[in-house]
Amino acid sequence: MPANDDQAGALTVRFLLPTDSIPVITRLLHRAYAKQVAMGLRPLAGRQDDSVTRERAANSECYVAVVEAAGGGAIAGVILFEEQEQATFPPFFLKPHVCHFAQFGVDPDVQGRGIGRALLETVERRAREKGATELALSMAEPDRELYDFYVKRGYRFVEHWQWPYTNYRSCILSKALA
Numbered sequence: 001m002p003a004n005d006d007q008a009g010a011l012t013v014r015f016l017l018p019t020d021s022i023p024v025i026t027r028l029l030h031r032a033y034a035k036q037v038a039m040g041l042r043p044l045a046g047r048q049d050d051s052v053t054r055e056r057a058a059n060s061e062c063y064v065a066v067v068e069a070a071g072g073g074a075i076a077g078v079i080l081f082e083e084q085e086q087a088t089f090p091p092f093f094l095k096p097h098v099c100h101f102a103q104f105g106v107d108p109d110v111q112g113r114g115i116g117r118a119l120l121e122t123v124e125r126r127a128r129e130k131g132a133t134e135l136a137l138s139m140a141e142p143d144r145e146l147y148d149f150y151v152k153r154g155y156r157f158v159e160h161w162q163w164p165y166t167n168y169r170s171c172i173l174s175k176a177l178a
C-alpha cells in the first residue's frame, strides 16, 4: 500500500517478506530506541538480538516501511500488530474490542517525515478490519516526548503496566477508532 509523501523516495508500507533482512531491522530498532537507552531505560527493542527480532515478527503481523531509492528499497521503519507474548498482557489488551501494536521504530536519519504516521495508519486500518474499536500500545512512562507524540495523534492514558523484562513502568495508551 503506497503511503504519501514528501521525502526523497516513494514510501510503501508492506508485510515483512522472507527476503527482508532481520539484522537490518534489529539494527534499525537499536538506533531508534537509543534515545531511551541513553535515558537509562531498557526497552526490549533497544537491545534484542536477531533471534528475538525474528521470533517477535513470527508472533505478530510485522509491517515494514520501505523507502524506494536507486538500487532498491531500504527498510526505514517497522511495527508489530497484535504481537502474542509469553508475558502477561495488561488487562486492557485482553478486552475483546481492543487491538494493540508494539516494537514501533523509525530510522533516526529519516524520522519526522511521516514514516511513523504511515505505519500507525496501517495498524489502525488492520484494527478496524478486525472489528476493534480501540487500538492500544505500551510505552515507557519516563519518555514524555513520546507521550506527547501519541496524545497529539488521539491516544489517551488507560493504565500503568510493569513488563517483566524492562526497568521502568509503562503507560498503556489507546485510541478510539472512528
Ligand SMILES: CC(C)(COP(=O)(O)OP(=O)(O)OC[C@H]1O[C@@H](n2cnc3c(N)ncnc32)[C@H](O)[C@@H]1OP(=O)(O)O)[C@@H](O)C(=O)NCCC(=O)NCCS
Residues within 6 Å of the ligand: 032, 033, 103, 104, 105, 106, 107, 110, 111, 112, 113, 114, 115, 116, 117, 118, 137, 138, 139, 140, 146, 149, 152
Ligand atoms: C515514534 C517514532 C516511531 C515516530 O516516527 P516518525 O517517522 O518520526 O513519525 P512522523 O514523522 O510520522 O511524526 C513525527 C512527529 O514528530 C515531529 N518531530 C519530528 N522530529 C522531531 C524532533 N527531532 N523533535 C520533536 N518532534 C519531532 C514531527 O513534526 C511529527 O509531528 P507532526 O506529525 O505533528 O508534524 C520515532 O520517533 C521513533 O522511532 N522513536 C523511537 C522509538 C520509540 O520510542 N518508539 C515508540 C515505542 S512505544
